[in-house]
Amino acid sequence: MDWNDEELAAAVDAYQAMARMEVARKPYNKKKIYRELAAQFGRSPGAFDYRMQNISAVLKELNQYWIPGLKPAENVGANMKPRLVALLQKSKRRPRKAVVGAAYKEKLGPMRQWLIEVARVEATVTYGQMMSAFGIDRFSLRHAMDYLGHQADNWGEPILTALIVGTTSQRCSTGFAKEFEIEDDAAERARLYAYWTQADVPRFVEPTTGIESLEAKAAQFVSAQARPEQAAFRYRVFIACDGKCVVSGCSIPRALDAAHLQGRDWRLGQNQAQDGILLRKDIHALYDAGELTISDDGDIHFSVAALQHYSQFSLIKISKRL
Known part of the structure; x- marks a missing residue:
């Protein structure tokens, strides 16, 4: 009819x-x-x-x-x-806060990619870690989880958001069971681990070309790291350094690393923005090897061996945000 x-x-x-x-x-x-x-x-x-x-x-x-x-x-x-x-x-009765969706939509692809990496190492993340890693609030996280969960379901995959659990319970919220009619979230995680550890499974990662905002680039930068505390650290340092290597000015996320400052240790919980700097990968390698040092005043010093290749950066002074 x-x-x-x-x-x-x-x-x-x-x-x-x-x-x-x-x-x-x-x-x-x-x-x-x-x-x-x-x-x-x-x-x-x-x-x-x-x-x-x-x-x-x-x-x-x-x-x-x-x-x-x-x-x-x-x-x-x-x-x-x-x-x-x-x-x-x-209709004039539009959702008055529809712009809320835009705050997380450009991060959905990186969120999915990150959760896939988490599944590949057979781990979980908490709601708090998810918010810290991508700089979003609970409201945005809820919408992102619904979107990513239904997206996985539409593509015939296990529900990816079963990886996101409570800190104390280590279980999914009751909303997960209601939304996807899955009572045993632990069994769904087991399905995820089995599915994503297959080498030939395509990731269906959404395209990220054309990303303009600093936060969207930071989200993409996060997605390369599965460990939750490292992911949050990468996000904070990327934002604090304006998405650029503090030495070279390089702004290509795939070419960058979030480096802990000398004397800082992620295992001691030193994962705040002030604990790191953003460096191009080759410069990060030099920093870790001691071929590059940065004084307390922010002066750059290269070793004799490195200086012939990096002399253009030798007079740069940076802010370490100590």
Whole structure:
């Protein structure tokens, strides 16, 4: 049975209302909303559930905010899509904080890549470590987890966000079980380890070309390191050094390392921004080998052997942020 304008508009209004509650972090019951719509228009709750997923697909295509828990159902229909677009454009009741999504969206690819590296070493990360590693708040983390979890599910993979656990419980939150209908998160982690330790499994990492913001570049820089405390350290140092080698000025993330200052040790918890500097990989190697030293005043000193290759940096003075 075709959908008339009244029930389609009601579905869009209900979706927008749920979106506003979502961004405001207010609880709501999707099933109850579907039942109320079904009773009003004589359709099944499942029909409204699927229509909501169609709305997510249209919003995704329009590059607008969509509810993470309503994964897009792409088969909208040639006649249905323009009607939904028209209703969405007409509606003035947009999620007022849709910009919240932009704060983490450009980090989703690096987050996924990092979690894959964590799975490959058969480890877990805590919610706090995830927030520290990528410089995001709990609200953004929640949306990122929903997106990455449903993305993995859509691609036929184990749910990647099962790797994110509570510090004390070392288990996933109850929201994980509700969202993905997985009661045994430990078993899902075992599936993840088995899946991602296969050498020939493609990673489906989202493209990161065109990244402009410093925070997005920092997130990409983080994703090369699986160890949580090291990942957070890399993020902090990258941001503090403006994404550039303090000696050469190189700003290519793949060519950079976050180096602990001499006398600082990550095993002692010395992983704050002031504990490190950003160095180009070759310069980092010289620093660790003692072929490069940096005085307390920030003066650069190369060994005689290194000086012939790095003389252009010999007169540079840097700030170590001690």
